[in-house]
Amino acid sequence: MAHGTVADINDRVTSEPSPIGSGGAEVSITETFENMMLKTELLRGIRALSLEYPSPFQQKVTLPIINGHDIVVNAQSGSGKTIGFVISALQRIDTTKFSCQVLILAPTREAAQHIKNFVDGLSHFMGIKSCALIGGSRMQDTVAALEQGCQLAVGTPGRVLDCVQRILLATDDIRLVVVDGADEISWNGLITFVSDILQSLSKGTQFVLVSPSMPDNVVELTRKFMLKPLRISVWNENSVQLLEEK
Ligand SMILES: Nc1ncnc2c1ncn2[C@@H]1O[C@H](COP(=O)(O)OP(=O)(O)OP(=O)(O)O)[C@@H](O)[C@H]1O
Numbered sequence: 001m002a003h004g005t006v007a008d009i010n011d012r013v014t015s016e017p018s019p020i021g022s023g024g025a026e027v028s029i030t031e032t033f034e035n036m037m038l039k040t041e042l043l044r045g046i047r048a049l050s051l052e053y054p055s056p057f058q059q060k061v062t063l064p065i066i067n068g069h070d071i072v073v074n075a076q077s078g079s080g081k082t083i084g085f086v087i088s089a090l091q092r093i094d095t096t097k098f099s100c101q102v103l104i105l106a107p108t109r110e111a112a113q114h115i116k117n118f119v120d121g122l123s124h125f126m127g128i129k130s131c132a133l134i135g136g137s138r139m140q141d142t143v144a145a146l147e148q149g150c151q152l153a154v155g156t157p158g159r160v161l162d163c164v165q166r167i168l169l170a171t172d173d174i175r176l177v178v179v180d181g182a183d184e185i186s187w188n189g190l191i192t193f194v195s196d197i198l199q200s201l202s203k204g205t206q207f208v209l210v211s212p213s214m215p216d217n218v219v220e221l222t223r224k225f226m227l228k229p230l231r232i233s234v235w236n237e238n239s240v241q242l243l244e245e246k
Contacts, residue, residue: 055080
């Protein structure tokens, strides 16, 4: 995997205007991975990928996810968002439990595989089981992967919904769901799949939505499934605000 420097990522992050506006309250910035109080094995995974300092996205978003907030993040590709939410997701897993605890949804097969690659890399020393539920792959491979155990699932909306409906993927213990590229999911006509998946999760499941823009049906999703979400923009410094309460 190629790695950019934090300076590279800073340039990419700060050069674009925010498409959904800036916020009010201050977000706390965590400038080092050590200050995030991460599991030792996770820190080893971060070091093994040669990541020295968190990108601005990771500085702003990693801890609020770990702390259990529902969050809407607007961030562009290349901001280090995948690594940011994967670190948070791995930190949220209780390694003594073998059930699925985190679900990450991506707009395309390639995006899902990209996320899974970082899950594998960052969790290398954690001994957790993860699996990819990706459309276009053979269903029997998906079934076989789930039978091996799955504490974190990454997938595309159609295949994940299929697994939920066939009760191949138990959702009872899922505590965090991340929807990456929600606007692209919407353009691909897959938002109802996401909505059906979210509907199947326990009430109070933490929901993090990452999207550079907010089409109406994505806003609707936040209204329906989020509780007092924070909105974080990585384009505008210190911009976090509460979205309107339900
Ligand atoms: N803290 C960091 N330090 C150095 N490199 C990093 C850091 N975070 C991410 N990178 C590198 O930046 C690149 C983009 O990271 P990542 O995939 O997380 O970003 P992204 O915003 O999800 O982009 P995309 O949507 O294109 O996947 C990768 O090569 C990754 O290794």
